[in-house]
Amino acid sequence: MRVVFLDIDGVLNHWEYLKRMKASGVRSRGCTTESHIDPDCVGRLNGLLSRSNAKVVVSSTWRILHSIESLQETLEAKGFEGDIIDFTTTEDLGSRGAQINAWLESHDDIESFVIIDDDGDMGTLRPYWVQTSLFEGGIKDEHVEEAMQVLGFDSPDPLG
DSSP states (O other): EEEEOOOOHHHHHHHTHHHHHHHTOOOOOSSSGGOOHHHHHHHHHHHHHHHHTTTEEOOOOOOHHHHHHHHHHHHHHOOOOOOOOEEOOOOOSHHHHHHHHHHTTTTOOEEEEEESSSSOHHHHHHHEEEEEEETSSSSSSHHHHHHHHHTTTTSSSSTO
16 A cells, blocks of 8 residues: 655645635634645545545644544545545654654554654654655645655656
């Protein structure tokens, strides 16, 4: 199985999108609602998941306030077509990389994985990390291509 460890803030949203939503009058009850998800970023993630046949494990702090089912529904409302199969632990292990590593240690069926996150606290997992930016548009096409390489695909199109 291929896995994408997914952060949300700085990956599926970004400052420009959030400013546009605020300017258009969109209000939400907190920072973890569908109004904070950019459908363009979701589309890029969908492309990665479709091309790689990967599943999603959420490493974002959004996992603290959502169940897998509610987060799946929240993302689907913005066009998400993938499968969230799990969350990393919410136990404080010192870094997000340590939480991801704990998840990996408990799963022996992982063929390859990539971490998509705007924060770099990945420790020894840094070679598997694709860095996005909250201030520079979240996940972009070049991040998708980099993630494909991390997952083990040499060409931009795994079928070609």
